[in-house]
Amino acid sequence: MKIERIELRHIVLELPQPFITSFGTTTERHLIILKVFSDIGVCFAESSPREEPDYSYETIQTVLHVLEDFIAPIILNREIRTIEELHSLLKKIRGHHMAKSGVETAFYHLLSAREGKSLAQYLGGTRTAINVGISLGIPSRVGGKSAHEELLGKVGSALEKQYKRIKIKIKPGWDLEPVRIIRERFGEIPLMVDANSAYSLQDADIFKEMDQYNLLMIEQPLAEDDIYEHSLLQKRIRTPICLDESIESVTDARLAVEIGACQIINIKLCRVGGIYPSIQIHDLCQERGIPVWSGGVFESGIGKADSTALCTLPNFKLPADIAPSDRYFIRDIVSTSLVLEDGQIKVPTAPGVGIDVDERVLEKVTVLPLKILK
Numbered sequence: 001m002k003i004e005r006i007e008l009r010h011i012v013l014e015l016p017q018p019f020i021t022s023f024g025t026t027t028e029r030h031l032i033i034l035k036v037f038s039d040i041g042v043c044f045a046e047s048s049p050r051e052e053p054d055y056s057y058e059t060i061q062t063v064l065h066v067l068e069d070f071i072a073p074i075i076l077n078r079e080i081r082t083i084e085e086l087h088s089l090l091k092k093i094r095g096h097h098m099a100k101s102g103v104e105t106a107f108y109h110l111l112s113a114r115e116g117k118s119l120a121q122y123l124g125g126t127r128t129a130i131n132v133g134i135s136l137g138i139p140s141r142v143g144g145k146s147a148h149e150e151l152l153g154k155v156g157s158a159l160e161k162q163y164k165r166i167k168i169k170i171k172p173g174w175d176l177e178p179v180r181i182i183r184e185r186f187g188e189i190p191l192m193v194d195a196n197s198a199y200s201l202q203d204a205d206i207f208k209e210m211d212q213y214n215l216l217m218i219e220q221p222l223a224e225d226d227i228y229e230h231s232l233l234q235k236r237i238r239t240p241i242c243l244d245e246s247i248e249s250v251t252d253a254r255l256a257v258e259i260g261a262c263q264i265i266n267i268k269l270c271r272v273g274g275i276y277p278s279i280q281i282h283d284l285c286q287e288r289g290i291p292v293w294s295g296g297v298f299e300s301g302i303g304k305a306d307s308t309a310l311c312t313l314p315n316f317k318l319p320a321d322i323a324p325s326d327r328y329f330i331r332d333i334v335s336t337s338l339v340l341e342d343g344q345i346k347v348p349t350a351p352g353v354g355i356d357v358d359e360r361v362l363e364k365v366t367v368l369p370l371k372i373l374k
């Protein structure tokens, strides 16, 4: 296959309400959308960095720079036969996984469409629907009764919508209390917390205290480069630790599993450089009896469809953070949205990524200038 031209768009999607985590507040989502033209077809794909280097070091500007100045010159108008070949070509660019995953997922979309297979089928996935959970942000003003009511209201409505698991974001000062009040009101629902690296090993007592609440897992309590410290924390607590930010590659996953730094891994394909490395991490974890699941980073419907396809693989055993577009955006760029039914998302069946983009909406949300690489 030969990539002949790539159109890069910086888009901005509005959130229905701000989403707060331990590293900041998101009110609108900036993303990079790629339209990829090849000798076997055209497709859309996505790179999903944040504007600021907080979740990862990549930003909208670094992704544009790396795609334009380094990735495009390597792949444009070159015969590339397989995904493995693509990855070996991109290896000379260190890191920058979000930039790479934009073109890598485009390759998968084109190759699966050429074979007339849905992306899930192409990956060998067997599920027709995947279980999903919900991720609830931190209330804007923590510490008061109104924050408690806001949280409990959101948990209640998520349970009504039959999400299979509730995840709440935590930060110092908003950790044990929200867990306690949720357990008090809703009993033994499937519940977990995500700290987004906001703590250090000195805070181990907080997590020890969380053991009494039977959480499914504690996601990324310590810093992303604290894999060793996570192994020390895991020895001191019963609740499984799940690593997210710490796992950028199959090598990181192997290290974390070998030293007992986690019992679960959250795979986000944009964080690890695409679908292929995600499958490698999935396979390694499967061999070692470590279940995985897919988180989300407020992708557009395209990125969500990629994650949905990935979640059809057998070791994705825990509910994913994937929800219909209207939960995340006032208007997404896709014309066919993923549908939530009984806490499940149906896996797209059309060839390729199986999701159509509404190009009129895409035009409207594009921040000019458009970059055309050929």
Ligand code: MG
Pocket (backbone or CB within 6 Å): 194, 196, 219, 220, 244, 245, 266, 295
């Ligand atoms: Mg996380």
